[in-house]
Amino acid sequence: MAESGQQGAPDPGKAADLAEFIVLLGELRIWAGQPSYRVLAKRVGPLLRPARTVSPFTVVDAFKVARRRLDLDLVVGIVRALGLGEDEVDRWRKACVRVHACAKTGGPTGALRQLPADLATFTGRSTELEALLAAAVRPRADNAAATVVISAIEGMAGVGKTQLALHAAHRLVRDGRYQDVQLYVNLRGFDPESPPIDPAAVLDSFLRHLEVPAQQIPDGLDERAAMFRDRINGKSALIILDNAADEQQVRPLVPSSPSCLVLITSRRSLIELDDAVVTQLDVFDQGDAVSLLTRIVGAERVAAEPEAAEAVVEACGYLPLAVALVAARLRSRPSWSLAYLMSRLRKHGVDAVGTQPLQDVFDLSYGGLDSRTQRLFRLLALHPGQDFTAPAAAALAELGEAESELLLEYLQDEHLVQQQTPGRYALHDLLHAYASGLAQQEHDEERNAVERVLSWYLASVDAAAQQIMPARYTLPLELPPMAAVPAGFDGSAEAMAWCDQEYANLLAAAERAAGIPGSDLAWRLATSMSMYLLLRCHLQETLHVHELGLESALAGRHLAGEAWVRSNLGICLAALGRPESAAPQLTRALEVRRELGDVSGEAATLSNLARVLVESGELEAGLDCSMQALAAAGRAGDRKREGTALNSVAICLWELKRPLEALDYLHRKLAMHREDRDAIGLGLALHNIAEFHETLQQYDEALQVLREAQHIASASGDLHAEAGALFGIARCLSATGQHQAARPDLERALAVFEKLKAPELRDARELLTRITELTDDEE
Structure with a gap:
């Protein structure tokens, strides 16, 4: 492959997909001296045709790896502004067009890459750098050939350990090494306000990135570590464990395969870490x-x-x-x-x-900062997470988002904040401690700032929940007016992506909220986060934040909060396979709902309790609970809760071996959703009816219902629901011997399941294998 014409500049021809192209664009910015987005926006505007003013937000967005498309004119302007000649600009233009065409046709998929950006100002450390590179690539003695390569970089705070590790990592990747997987985590080993990150939580994140379905990730640390070693075995993988507290935190995160390299940074000596090559980093000469x-x-x-x-x-x-x-x-x-x-x-x-x-x-x-920038810098230390966005910073300091972005860019120019990934900022540990000391001197604004940013997260995650599950029983928000606009979303996919990005910060926000006496933010955050956490199968985290929320609700005597939190605890405990613990939580929630006169809440809780009773084998009790839920929904005039209750009754009747009655209730639910023109409820009802018909081997009836479900899902843009319907159609066709006819629908469903990493993926692959074998035999 041809190399880039300008010395040292990244080669856009190496990008296999849009994500890799954006990564290379970020590397080009570093090669050009890493100008701030504010400076780059000023350069880009006059280069566009026609020339115009470009917002720093627009430039920041172009460097976000999760983007689905880029503005070609903007990319060309950025490349020109970064100093490349016209021949190189043309190469970047062609590469941009190519990766967009690749995205439209579905593939290829790039390697998993999590490395933060290298620093344009990396200086010195030549001896240490060469030692790290040599340890990663040199042949080893036979007795060490079957072990993972581990390099530990140790030294005091601010000495440049992370920069050295990242620079070495980028050098190795540019040389074509460790192309399969690149993982990075800041273990926060020395945060004065928060404990080091639990290695079990890190493994959960790593396994999800390695495409392990959430339902298959075990709960225990040892089991997760074993699965991680298995899934990464044989892969050419580079793992950076930054800011480690000690050997105990690191050891479960180290794979065993000799194809892997692990770079660890720490302020402490890691002498007990077997076979690690230690690099001691001192201050500069x-x-x-x-x-x-x-x-x-x-x-x-x-x-x-x-x-x-x-x-x-x-x-x-x-x-x-x-x-x-x-x-x-x-x-x-x-x-x-x-x-x-x-x-x-x-x-x-x-x-x-x-x-x-x-x-x-x-x-x-x-x-040297002006007063508004000083205030923002102080307040950044109060953010509950380890990194933050401009909107979150705006909420802290009561700023508009545009002003927050500009002030953060100025702080970045002054090296007072870091931006290792586009749009996400962080404070170095030492600067965090310094800013925290300044903030503590301003007692009047500290609590207000924390409550502002927690309220912003609450409003944002609630908006996400409304997109993820519009039909859920909605928690009314009670928030003060905010200067910062909460996050908004265009559909459930965008909402889930935001929650994924802010996941660690949402958990940190819930922890921080639990420490505010008399506040209802802890239980409100837990409740609003529950839909996302449960869908992503973060069950232990769901349990933890709701236990914090329950303590807060009980301490503040918030009865409504207690009911909400106990309801979600019951759902979570049932999902964890603990119905005996779930039932008491739901029973108490039901008592509180009735005490408050919350009839819709009563109906929702009764439906959840019915499911728990069914899972416990108490089928008649479950049916009675479902009937009570249906009656309560009717009294409340709540059609959505009525639909849920009808579904609950049908499930109970099915388990009681009364399938015709079960189908009757599902058809009542279907008719109600048709009348209300509720596309989501209609799709779910059709899916359930089809599943019942399929189980009864009534394949013609199931196919008719599934085709309608597919049409509705396609019209609403719900990819997962459409793929589920296609998978059902393929199953029914295959069950009736129509294996060739089943293949196109199955392959379409499988492509979506692979893209979404859906739990149906394994079953769909097994069906495709079975169909392939059967059709080969027929030929």
């Missing part, structure tokens, strides 16, 4: 520290005052983080000399350089 200063501020300014430059880096203690911060401050002040910068560093009277380099450097950077 004077030459590398001056080189970093030069890369950021420019060679001319440093060459004009070499002695002052040496004094500045010495005042920074040669710590890379401190040097980068000081250099950023100098870059944004063209009128400052290095000597003047040095005088500012000594403004506290620290004449013996190095006595307290970080505090002085932080004070210098913070003091």
Whole structure:
């Protein structure tokens, strides 16, 4: 494959799909010196035809790997703005057109890639870098050939461990190594406000990325670790475990296959980690520290005052983080000399350089910000998660989203925040601690800021839940007016994608909310998150946040909150296979619903309780509960709850071996949804009726119903429901010997199941194998 014509620039021809193309576009930005999105937007606007003003948001969006398409003119403008000549611009244009065409035809799919961006300002560390690269690629002795390669990078905070690991990783990937899988996680081993991340949670995330269906991921740490080792065995995989607390946190995350490389960073020594090659990272020497200063501020300014430059880096203690911060401050002040910068560093009277380099450097950077940017920086330390978006930051600081984006870009230019993936920002641990100290001095605004951002997450995840399941029993929101606009979604797929991206932050928000006395945010967040968590089979997490929510509701005597949380706890415990624990939660929720006079809630809870009773084998009790649910829904005039209750009655009757009566109730549900023109309810009713007919081997009746279900799902754009109907049609055709006729529907369904990683995937593959064998025999 041809290499890019400009020295060191990424080659767009290597992109196999749109996601890989966007990754390479991000690498091109790094190659060009990593200009901020704000700066890049200013460059791009005049290059477009016609020229126009371009928002930084528009540029940020072009670098988001999850995008389904890119604006070709914008891509060309970005590539030109990043300094490529017209021949190279044409190569990027053609590659962009090619990957879009590939996306329309369905494939190929790129490797799983999670590496954060490399830094354009990476400097020095040549000896350590070469040692890391050599350990990854050199042949090993026979007794070590069957073990995974582990490299541990150790050193103090701010010394550049993460940057070295990422730079080495990107070098290896650019050289064609570790192309199957690249996984990254920040283990948050030294967060003063939160415990290190549970390795079981990390394994859950890794396994999902490796396309293990959620229902198949075991609960226990040891079982997850064993599955991870099995699924990654033999893959050319690179795994970065950043900011590890100790060996116990890391050990379950290390695969056993010699085809894998694990890079670990930690402030602690990991001497008990078997077979790890340890790299000790110290502060820069004077030459590398001056080189970093030069890369950021420019060679001319440093060459004009070499002695002052040496004094500045010495005042920074040669710590890379401190040097980068000081250099950023100098870059944004063209009128400052290095000597003047040095005088500012000594403004506290620290004449013996190095006595307290970080505090002085932080004070210098913070003091140079305007008041609104200072306030945002302080409040960022109060965000509950480990990274954040511009809208979340806007909620913290009562800003508009556009202003929040611009201020974050300015903080990034000053090296006060990091942006390792487009649109998502984070504070370095040391800067987080510094900002937290500043925020604590402003007691009046601290709690208000936390409640603002938690309310923003609540409003956003509730909006997502409304898209994911519009027919659910809705929790009324009670929120104060917000300056920041909550997230909005165009359909369930977009809502689920947002929840996936914000998953860790949503859990952190629920944890933080539980610590606010008298607040109802904890139980409201748990309830609004429940639909997403249950659909993604995050059952242990569902249990945890609802247990926190229940404590909060009980402490605040929020009866409505108690009912909501206990209802969801019952559903979750039933899904975990613990009906004996689920029933008491639902029974108490039912008592509270009745005490509050919440008749619709009573109907919903009775339907859930009926399902638990059926799973426990108490079929008659379940039927009685379902009938009560149907009556309550009728009293409330709640058609959606009535549909749920009719379905519950049908299930109970089916389990009681009364199929004709069960079908009668399903047809009542079907007629109601037709009358209400409820496409979602209609599709679910048709699916259930078809399943009953199929089980009774009434294949003609099942096919008729399934074809209508497919038509409805196709019209509404519900890919999963349409694939489910197609799968049912294929099963029925195959069951009647029409194997060739079944294949097209099955292959269409299988393509969707593979794309969505749906739980039906395995059964669909097995049916295709069986049909293939049968048709081969017929030939």
